[in-house]
Structures are given as C-alpha cells and as structure tokens.
Amino acid sequence: MTRKAALPALVLALVLAAACGGAAAPAPSSSPSPSSTAPRPAPAAALRVGHLAWVSVSVATLWRSPSSPRAVDAPALGRPVRIERWLGAMTLTERRALNGRADTQALLGDRVRVVDLRPGWAKVVVPDQPTPLDARGYPGWVPRRQLTAVRPVRTPRVATVVERTPWLRTGDSAARPLFRVSFGTRFPLAAAGHRYVRVHLPTGGVRRIARASVALHDRGTPALPTSRTDLLVSATSFAGLDYLWAGASGFGVDCSGLTWLSYRVHDVRIPRDASAQWAAGTPVAHPRVGDLLFFGDPVHHVGLYAGRGSMVHAPGTGQQVQMAPAARDDFAGARRLLP
Structure with a gap:
C-alpha cells in the first residue's frame, strides 16, 4: 500500500461522541467491589506527550487526523473495539474511502509513543512499523480510550x-x-x-x-522459525481474508500489511508500506520463496514470492488474499529483506 493525499473530512457528531472520553478506564475486575471504607486505588497513569503508551484494544486503527473517521467508523473507535461489526457495516464504497483516512493498525499490547494530545485523541508513532514518514515510527491518531499509559508486565x-x-x-x-x-x-x-x-x-x-x-x-526470540518455508506458511494462512486499506491484522490486511504482519511473527522487522519495503530491500534478479515482489511505477503494490512463478498477495478492496501468478506487466522488481 502506498499513501495518498488525505480526502476531505466528513465529521459527524456521532463519531466525535464515540471518540471522546479521555484516557482509558481500567479493565473491570472479577473480584468483589471494595467497601466504601477501603482505600481507593491509585488513579490510572495519564497519557503524556513524549512518553510511551500501549494499545489496550484488540486492534487500534491509526487515523490521518481526529476528523478522519465517519459515522460508519464508530465501532472502530471504542473500547472494546468492535472490528467485526465495523467491517460488516461498511459498503464497498465506504471501504474504498478509507484511503486517505486511515493509514495502519496496531495490535493489543503494541508499544507506541505519544507525540501530541487533543481532547479524546492521541497522536502516536509506532516504533515497530518503520516508515520514512517519521524516524520514530508510523504516525497516526488513536482515540485515547484505546491506549494505556501503565507499563505492562514483563515476563521472560x-x-x-x-x-x-x-x-x-x-x-x-x-x-x-x-x-x-x-x-x-x-x-x-x-x-x-x-x-x-x-x-x-x-x-x-x-x-x-x-x-x-x-x-x-x-522474549527476544522469534515466535516461529525464521525460514523461507515457514514465512510462506504464515502468509498463505491469510488466504481468503478480505483486503482492508490500512489493515495490518487478522481481521483484514492491505498488500503491505500482509507482508509486514507475516514477517512480524518470524521476528523480521520491515517497513510498513510497499514503497518503503521496496526502498529497504536488496535487489535480487532471481527471487526465492519469501522475497518480496513489487509492482507499479512508482511502486504501489507488493506480494510475497511463493516459488514457481506465483505469489501470495492482497490485491485490493473487494478482493481477498490469494495465490496468483507473479508475472504482471507492471512488475517493478524483487527485493530481499530476510537476513
């Protein structure tokens, strides 16, 4: 996926109401409620500019601006987030219109850095998603309620x-x-x-x-083996999943979200967008399984080479992740990002 200029904002009161609410409340506890005489718990840590925070919902969408979401996007703005309801409610036209509104997604527990705060919203960068847009990580706006400033438990x-x-x-x-x-x-x-x-x-x-x-x-080791065969298995596991502009989760992916997410579980950190993946890779004349294939001039599409002249890719809105021939008229070249 390659970013384009933002579309005109269509802001409705319903979206603003869904997005407001300040810092996320603590998760409900299954223990009995304390009595009125019991000590009150310490207030949750507040989000602060320049400090770290962590995603507190299953998938947080990063928006181009606080005015980018539409009424149909309300299920994606809450806590808990209603991703499946959101995706099910959008028409094909509304899915296409995410281009210029949303840019990427971050997963539950992902670390972000807060760079700006507005009522109900936090602008963050995602360090695990490299991009030329910001040296600190991928930038975007997230509802405050979808973040926590409390440092998570760290285990071996x-x-x-x-x-x-x-x-x-x-x-x-x-x-x-x-x-x-x-x-x-x-x-x-x-x-x-x-x-x-x-x-x-x-x-x-x-x-x-x-x-x-x-x-x-x-901690610090790959979840799955860093081999070309295993990487291909991860990518093909998304076959049949709907394309989603800005998608980088098991609920929906765009073309570079598919490659970024597949590489992630094998502990290979690559840029988030297709054009940045192209720039970061080493050119190869004869791709091997797991290398990335790029298309367009300028580059706007990417797929993962599956061998024997085929690739796994997320073609576009209205289509699903699929295996397809790698030979296309707009082929730009292959790049290697594996160690």
Whole structure:
C-alpha cells in the first residue's frame, strides 16, 4: 500500500461522541467491589506527550487526523473495539474511502509513543512499523480510550498469537470468550497449561487463550522459525481474508500489511508500506520463496514470492488474499529483506 493525499473530512457528531472520553478506564475486575471504607486505588497513569503508551484494544486503527473517521467508523473507535461489526457495516464504497483516512493498525499490547494530545485523541508513532514518514515510527491518531499509559508486565516468556483471530477468554476455569485477538499479538506469559495458557493483558489482569492458538517462546526470540518455508506458511494462512486499506491484522490486511504482519511473527522487522519495503530491500534478479515482489511505477503494490512463478498477495478492496501468478506487466522488481 502506498499513501495518498488525505480526502476531505466528513465529521459527524456521532463519531466525535464515540471518540471522546479521555484516557482509558481500567479493565473491570472479577473480584468483589471494595467497601466504601477501603482505600481507593491509585488513579490510572495519564497519557503524556513524549512518553510511551500501549494499545489496550484488540486492534487500534491509526487515523490521518481526529476528523478522519465517519459515522460508519464508530465501532472502530471504542473500547472494546468492535472490528467485526465495523467491517460488516461498511459498503464497498465506504471501504474504498478509507484511503486517505486511515493509514495502519496496531495490535493489543503494541508499544507506541505519544507525540501530541487533543481532547479524546492521541497522536502516536509506532516504533515497530518503520516508515520514512517519521524516524520514530508510523504516525497516526488513536482515540485515547484505546491506549494505556501503565507499563505492562514483563515476563521472560511470551505467547504470540499464530492463528488469525482466536478468542481471548476469562482467566477463570470457565474460560468464557471475551473478544477476538489478532495474529501477531504478543502477550507476556503467566502460565502454560495443556489446553489453555494464561497471559497478562496491558490493562492488567490475566486471561486465557487456547494453547493451540499461540507459540510460546523466550522474549527476544522469534515466535516461529525464521525460514523461507515457514514465512510462506504464515502468509498463505491469510488466504481468503478480505483486503482492508490500512489493515495490518487478522481481521483484514492491505498488500503491505500482509507482508509486514507475516514477517512480524518470524521476528523480521520491515517497513510498513510497499514503497518503503521496496526502498529497504536488496535487489535480487532471481527471487526465492519469501522475497518480496513489487509492482507499479512508482511502486504501489507488493506480494510475497511463493516459488514457481506465483505469489501470495492482497490485491485490493473487494478482493481477498490469494495465490496468483507473479508475472504482471507492471512488475517493478524483487527485493530481499530476510537476513
């Protein structure tokens, strides 16, 4: 995906109401309410310009400006975020109109840095999404309620989600479903069981997720092997997923969101957008599985080479992630970003 100029803002009161509310409230507790004579808990840490924060919803969309969202985008602005409701409500025309409104997404627990604050909104940069737009990380506006300033628990072991959108569940033995989380989400590991693992949330508390939905690994190591074959398996696991402009999650991806997210679980950090991925890669005349193929002049599309003249890619709005022939008239070249 290559960024284009912003579209004129269409702001409705409904969107503003959904976006306002200040810093995110603490997650509800399953413990009994304290009595009126019990000490009051310390107030949640406030978001501050220049300081770190963490995403506190399953997927936070980064908007071009606080006035970019429309009425139809209200489900994407709350906490909890209603990603599936949002995607289901948009028409094809409304999906296309995300171009110029939204730029990328960040996942639950992802670290961001706050660079500006307005009522109900925070401008952040995402360090794990390199971009020429800002040396600090990918920039965009997020509703304040979708962030927490409380530093999350840090554990030696991590549980990384390796299925598209598995359920996060209550922390008790009932393991009731709460909401879905995305492929690539990283949780500090609290305990590992045979059927479920227990993980720490950035908002506090411990929840459960199916053991089969995550890869357990030491902090600082890849969730999945950094091999070309394994990278291809990750990319093809999104086959049939709807294209979503600015999408970088298991709920929807754009072309560079697919490649960025696939590389992420193999601990290979690449730029977020197609043009930046092209600029960062090493040119190769004969691509191998896992290398990236680029299209357009200037470059505006990317796919992951699958071997034998084919690629995995997210073609465009109204289409799904698919395997397709790599030979196209607008082929620009191949780049290698693997170590």
